Amino acid sequence: MGAHALHRDLDVVAAEERAALVHRIEASGAWADDPVWRDAFVAVPRHLFVPYYYVGVKGGYERRWGESPDPRTRERWVRGxxxxxxxxxxxxxxxxxxxxSQPSLMAMMLAALExxxxxxxxxxxxxxxxxxxxIAHRLGDDALVTTIDLEPEITEAARQHLAAAGYRPLVVTGDGARGVPERAPFDRIIATCTLASVPRAWLAQCAPGARILAPLATGLIALTVRDAGHAEGRFLHTPAYFVPLRGEGRPESEPARLGGVPSRARENELFRFLLELSRGSLDPQEAYQLWERxxxxxxxxxGITVSDGREWAWLDDPEGPYAWPLGG
Known part of the structure; x- marks a missing residue:
């Protein structure tokens, strides 16, 4: 009976903490443009998706998990x-x-996905x-949602978490850069990993007018797809840092050589964004001169334009003076 009471208390704590999280996200304005997402964050229990996670401690990481024999550890886990x-x-x-990902950033991205x-x-x-x-909760139809990851252990765990929470979208193990052609056409594509360039396979799997939202450099690009060979869009205002897309043809980036760039620029995250976006096309000194000017x-x-086999980033105007090939 004592264990049952503890379990019930944990459910109460989870409900309280979820309500507090929803309040924080609402206060941030993340879904102001599409408040329908509030219902999804109220309904979906995040703790079922993170049965364990790691927190940074001095000298490394500490694992917190929901099955710990220590009730105080379990409470710290659910609050975290x-x-x-x-x-x-x-x-x-x-x-x-x-x-x-950070829930308020997820909410902002989902709202921006339109x-x-x-x-x-x-x-x-x-x-x-x-x-x-x-996403499945928002759409009310699990069959409309497909999610893909390269790592079998990640997809297997995601399936288990989704089933535990009562959702059954299609979870695919494979290279995200290739998309999931058998489920096309898609009206929306959202990536939760950083791209080096826009995979051409995605455009071919999109319906005309589809929207793609993805981390690129240290920002979020929102592209409108015209057809299999054309897409264009601008970055959102917010910074975004995600792990890179793993899989087909994803080169490791080398650190930029910043000799001659003033420290005030080196430490400015908007300059770092330009540096990342123009990597392989502009040298850091050219990027600095553009940024300063x-x-x-x-x-x-x-913004970014994909057209007729070419892909380029630009400032202000796709056909303007400041444009360079994406990914070098």
């Missing part, structure tokens, strides 16, 4: 599951390979399955 913070969920040799009733959605990067559950431009002034 509803923090408005990213949670490290999978480590390999001390390196983070998967995480559950999902409509009946939309077919592809998520690149299954993670814990939490984002797929939020244009008055430290915000992310919304940058």
């Amino acid at each position: 599951a509803y923090a408005d913070a990213p949670l490290a969920t999978r480590m390999r040799d001390g390196e983070l390979v998967s995480s559950s 999902v409509e009733d009946g939309a077919r959605v592809l998520e690149i990067g299954a993670g814990t399955g939490y984002n797929a559950a939020l 244009e008055g430290c431009p915000q992310r919304e002034r940058y």
Whole structure:
């Protein structure tokens, strides 16, 4: 009976913490443009998607898990599951390979995805399955949602978490850069991993007018797809840091050589964004001169165009003077 009471108390704590998280996200304005997402965050229990996670401690990481024999540890686990913070969920040799994103950033991205009733959605990067559950809840039809990840252990865990929470979107193990052609066409694609460039396979799997939202450089690009060979869009205002898309043809990036760039620029995250976006095309000194000349431009002034086999980033105007090939 004592164990049952403790379990019930944990459910109460989870409900209270989830309500507090929803309140924090609402206060941040993350879903102001599409408040329908509030219902999804109220309904989907995040703690079921993070049965364990890692928190940084001096000298490394500490594992918190929901099955700990210590009731205080279990309570810390469930409270931490509803923090408005990213949670490290999978480590390999001390390196983070998967995480559950910060909920307020997820909410902002989902609102920016502009999902409509009946939309077919592809998520690149299954993670814990939490984002797929939020999308499935919003659409009210699990069959409209597909999520893909390269790692079999990630997809298997995501399936289990989704089933435990009562959701059954299709979870695919495979290379996200190739999409999921057998489930096409998609009306929306959302990625939760950083791209080096826009995979051409995605455009071919999109319906005309589809929207793609993905982390690129240290920002979020929102593309409108015209057809299999054309897409264009601008970055959102917000910074975003995600693990890179793993799989086909994803080169490791080398650190930029910043000799001659003033420290005030090196430490400015908007300059770091430009540096990442122009990597392989502009050298850091050229990037700095552009950044200085244009008055430290915000992310919304940058965009990406994919057209007839070419792909380029630009400032202010796709056909303007400041444009360079994406990914070098």
